Amino acid sequence: MVNHSRLGEFDLIREYMRPLTLAASGAALLNDDAAVLPTKDGHHLVVTMDTLLSDIHFFENTPPHLIAAKSLRVNISDLASMGADPAYYTLSLSLPSDGEFKYDADWLSRFSQGLAIEQELYDITLVGGDTVSTPGPLSITITAFGWVKTGQAIMRSGATVGDLVYVSGTIGDAWLGLSALRGNFLELKPPSLEFVTDSYHRPQPRLDLGQQLFGVANSAIDISDGLVQDLGHICRASKVSATIKTCNIPLSGPACMLVADNSQLINSLISGGDDYELLFTVPKKSDKTISNIAKKLDLPLSQIGLIGPSNLNHSVTIHDEEGTEIDLTSAGYQHF
Amino acid sequence: MVNHSRLGEFDLIREYMRPLTLAASGAALLNDDAAVLPTKDGHHLVVTMDTLLSDIHFFENTPPHLIAAKSLRVNISDLASMGADPAYYTLSLSLPSDGEFKYDADWLSRFSQGLAIEQELYDITLVGGDTVSTPGPLSITITAFGWVKTGQAIMRSGATVGDLVYVSGTIGDAWLGLSALRGNFLELKPPSLEFVTDSYHRPQPRLDLGQQLFGVANSAIDISDGLVQDLGHICRASKVSATIKTCNIPLSGPACMLVADNSQLINSLISGGDDYELLFTVPKKSDKTISNIAKKLDLPLSQIGLIGPSNLNHSVTIHDEEGTEIDLTSAGYQHF
Numbered sequence: 186m187v188n189h190s191r192l193g194e195f196d197l198i199r200e201y202m203r204p205l206t207l208a209a210s211g212a213a214l215l216n217d218d219a220a221v222l223p224t225k226d227g228h229h230l231v232v233t234m235d236t237l238l239s240d241i242h243f244f245e246n247t248p249p250h251l252i253a254a255k256s257l258r259v260n261i262s263d264l265a266s267m268g269a270d271p272a273y274y275t276l277s278l279s280l281p282s283d284g285e286f287k288y289d290a291d292w293l294s295r296f297s298q299g300l301a302i303e304q305e306l307y308d309i310t311l312v313g314g315d316t317v318s319t320p321g322p323l324s325i326t327i328t329a330f331g332w333v334k335t336g337q338a339i340m341r342s343g344a345t346v347g348d349l350v351y352v353s354g355t356i357g358d359a360w361l362g363l364s365a366l367r368g369n370f371l372e373l374k375p376p377s378l379e380f381v382t383d384s385y386h387r388p389q390p391r392l393d394l395g396q397q398l399f400g401v402a403n404s405a406i407d408i409s410d411g412l413v414q415d416l417g418h419i420c421r422a423s424k425v426s427a428t429i430k431t432c433n434i435p436l437s438g439p440a441c442m443l444v445a446d447n448s449q450l451i452n453s454l455i456s457g458g459d460d461y462e463l464l465f466t467v468p469k470k471s472d473k474t475i476s477n478i479a480k481k482l483d484l485p486l487s488q489i490g491l492i493g494p495s496n497l498n499h500s501v502t503i504h505d506e507e508g509t510e511i512d513l514t515s516a517g518y519q520h521f
Numbered sequence: 522m523v524n525h526s527r528l529g530e531f532d533l534i535r536e537y538m539r540p541l542t543l544a545a546s547g548a549a550l551l552n553d554d555a556a557v558l559p560t561k562d563g564h565h566l567v568v569t570m571d572t573l574l575s576d577i578h579f580f581e582n583t584p585p586h587l588i589a590a591k592s593l594r595v596n597i598s599d600l601a602s603m604g605a606d607p608a609y610y611t612l613s614l615s616l617p618s619d620g621e622f623k624y625d626a627d628w629l630s631r632f633s634q635g636l637a638i639e640q641e642l643y644d645i646t647l648v649g650g651d652t653v654s655t656p657g658p659l660s661i662t663i664t665a666f667g668w669v670k671t672g673q674a675i676m677r678s679g680a681t682v683g684d685l686v687y688v689s690g691t692i693g694d695a696w697l698g699l700s701a702l703r704g705n706f707l708e709l710k711p712p713s714l715e716f717v718t719d720s721y722h723r724p725q726p727r728l729d730l731g732q733q734l735f736g737v738a739n740s741a742i743d744i745s746d747g748l749v750q751d752l753g754h755i756c757r758a759s760k761v762s763a764t765i766k767t768c769n770i771p772l773s774g775p776a777c778m779l780v781a782d783n784s785q786l787i788n789s790l791i792s793g794g795d796d797y798e799l800l801f802t803v804p805k806k807s808d809k810t811i812s813n814i815a816k817k818l819d820l821p822l823s824q825i826g827l828i829g830p831s832n833l834n835h836s837v838t839i840h841d842e843e844g845t846e847i848d849l850t851s852a853g854y855q856h857f
Contacts, residue, residue: 218569219567219600219602220567220568224560225560231555231558232648232649232664233611234611234650236613263554269555275568279657317577320657321574321615321655321657322657326651326662338557342553
């Protein structure tokens with residue numbers, strides 16, 4: 186049932202992808218059924234997989250190098266949250282088979298060039314994959330592998346009552362970027378507009394931070410679903426609850442400006458997702474260590490809340506500036 | 522842009538998949554961003570990835586446990602062709618989001634039960650993955666990992682002039698099964714019909730054979746595209762050519778019967794694909810070793826041809842029973 190008429194095209198795709206495998210001799214230039222890769226003594230293998238679909242996870246008209254960047258970075262961010270060091274990835278491309286073939290040689294060339302840039306940035310190498318023709322939308326599945334020193338992976342499940350909740354960078358910029366791409370927040374001036382859309386297109390996996398957090402953080406996660414939802418994931422895995430204060434949420438200049446005009450916007454910023462910042466919990470005694478890491482990495486690390494005892498829903502309580510509890514569910518935020 | 526209204530459903534999916542991870546403590550019950558897995562001393566990691574789409578790689582109405590079987594087995598077959606031992610896999614499910622949700626709890630339950638059976642059979646464990654909602658067809662991407670003793674992987678690129686070409690099992694049954702599912706070969710009686718459709722639905726990865734071939738075979742590949750096409754892959758990777766004789770192709774009872782009625786059918790059987798038998802080349806002196814392996818494994822291993830010197834296209838020449846060369850390309854077989 187394979188669409189054999191497209192196999193010639195798939196050979197073409199392989200030609201574009203082949204140069205990306207040069208750093209991994211075991212990938213045998215995508216010639217074999219599988220890649221054969223050396224392991225790393227004293228390390229565990231860390232594996233993550235994410236699928237991105239056109240018009241669900243990125244806009245169809247997104248430049249190919251940015252689709253490549255996002256597809257790879259959301260996976261690298263998962264590795265970062267575990268404290269792992271990226272090594273390899275496999276890529277499955279499902280290319281739309283509709284008449285007008287917009288995923289042509291030019292698109293593939295720009296997509297593979299985008300991957301090449303990311304590989305250089307994050308020291309990760311393509312080692313295999315698959316390409317199929319689909320009547321559905323463009324779909325990109327990446328499985329990424331990294332190494333973490335044995336016993337040094339940071340899990341979601343280690344949060345402890347009394348832990349301080351920290352987050353890296355600023356929150357909500359990617360959601361603003363997505364909203365701007367949809368035609369909202371037209372009051373944003375060009376540099377701010379570029380900043381938020383770039384935050385959406387090119388998340389910054391916090392690899393250095395993840396690797397510094399071993400022995401310091403009790404739990405960590407990268408923010409993909411939204412700060413509140415992902416803190417909920419930590420709470421459920423760790424069987425604890427959490428309280429955060431919106432006034433402690435770190436915001437970028439553009440986000441600050443918009444929240445100053447509309448204070449309700451903070452609710453969207455903390456539940457919009459796609460931040461790919463690290464959210465982590467540390468024992469109270471480690472707050473000095475965290476400020477040292479922040480200085481060393483030149484990366485803001487903000488304390489936004491506290492871990493409390495288990496409650497029925499392992500839930501996250503949010504307080505606004507006046508200390509009033511915010512109920513995001515009633516505001517239509519179903520996704521946590 | 523995530524379809525948040527479906528996240529509840531995805532939690533449900535996770536509930537079905539969670540029990541499949543029990544054998545891998547590092548998968549942390551699908552709770553974490555990534556799985557943390559032990560490596561194996563003295564072994565290399567073998568990685569393969571395949572995507573299967575509804576109505577391209579399987580019929581939409583295929584029972585879910587058979588979709589599970591095929592999706593996993595085509596990947597395990599890639600591991601088998603390298604001589605690797607299966608260990609883990611990740612799974613990305615893209616579930617159609619159309620109104621009538623046929624991929625409901627019942628479907629998911631039967632799909633995950635199918636995976637559970639395969640896991641038991643092949644000693645492989647789910648360690649992570651992703652689930653997305655798609656406007657396209659059901660799509661299943663699996664990345665499978667195995668271990669091979671360092672330096673003992675068998676590649677496509679080792680075929681040497683003078684090598685004998687061997688194939689395991691029988692060829693063309695899966696293609697007959699696919700054709701039967703499309704309503705052809707109605708002359709096949711129930712037991713034969715079941716045999717060929719089962720060959721299509723549940724390929725038998727030749728793991729034991731792959732592991733026996735180290736030190737014996739110079740090259741190996743599993744037959745997914747078709748015997749002739751996959752032999753072409755070996756030729757191109759090894760910079761050699763090959764000649765095979767159709768009278769040496771091992772056929773099952775049902776295939777024999779059909780070829781007796783229509784001798785042209787052999788061309789479809791050797792180019793139809795989906796066999797997932799191993800195709801491998803060995804030096805002439807090893808023919809005795811191969812018969813011993815065949816006896817030991819109780820698996821037919823048939824010599825079907827010879828490796829010759831490189832020619833321009835690294836091509837495969839096919840001779841029929843009378844020794845006349847068959848030109849499959851002119852017969853409309855574009856896919857090699």
